[in-house]
Amino acid sequence: MVLKKTLKETPSQTAGPYVHIGTLPSVAGIDVPTHRTPGNTGLEGGAPIIIRGTIRDGGGDLVKDAMVEIWQANAGGSYGPGRTGWARSHTDFETGEFRFETMKPGKAGGQAPHITFMIFARGINLHLHTRIYFSDEADANAADPLLNLIADAGRRNTLIAQPDPGSNNTWRFDVVLQGEGETVFLDI
Numbered sequence: 001m002v003l004k005k006t007l008k009e010t011p012s013q014t015a016g017p018y019v020h021i022g023t024l025p026s027v028a029g030i031d032v033p034t035h036r037t038p039g040n041t042g043l044e045g046g047a048p049i050i051i052r053g054t055i056r057d058g059g060g061d062l063v064k065d066a067m068v069e070i071w072q073a074n075a076g077g078s079y080g081p082g083r084t085g086w087a088r089s090h091t092d093f094e095t096g097e098f099r100f101e102t103m104k105p106g107k108a109g110g111q112a113p114h115i116t117f118m119i120f121a122r123g124i125n126l127h128l129h130t131r132i133y134f135s136d137e138a139d140a141n142a143a144d145p146l147l148n149l150i151a152d153a154g155r156r157n158t159l160i161a162q163p164d165p166g167s168n169n170t171w172r173f174d175v176v177l178q179g180e181g182e183t184v185f186l187d188i
Contacts (some may be wrong), residue, residue, distance in 0.1 A: 047075070049172040051132065051161065054121060055091055058178035062096030066121035070100055070132075072114070077106035104134065112140035112147065119175065125187045129186045132161050132173050150184055160185040 055063040115132040150156040164170035175183045
């Protein structure tokens, strides 16, 4: 008689508490001489801007240990070679705020200026994918194909960054993971 051992399925892995060690070691307190923590997108031209915000969970609490990434076109709306358009940041362990220094993207392929925004955090099996649009681009936003797929204007507004009062060239984009005011996430 042959006995078969059956292995049980293990729980799905999330970004967990170790996401910073592998992706942002300097944030985790690890000195890695060859590592450069990405912070600026390195895109040329365009108006320099800062994007700041927080991420809140379904209970309204700040998610202070998330990692966020952005990807965007340059000021001319191009994703061409030599234009990285990518950056990674973390939410501050004390304030819960993320921050990116970049430049405002241009219109790309009939879409309003936007920045792709991804969230990696504990309890999230696959990263969450959304977009940041800008409130000063009302005409372009009104014609944007993705924004037009969202029938509810209140839900659409969860993707619109607002000028940060008292700060020049700074935009505020706060994310709500679930519940009232939940940010629209994309299934990509």
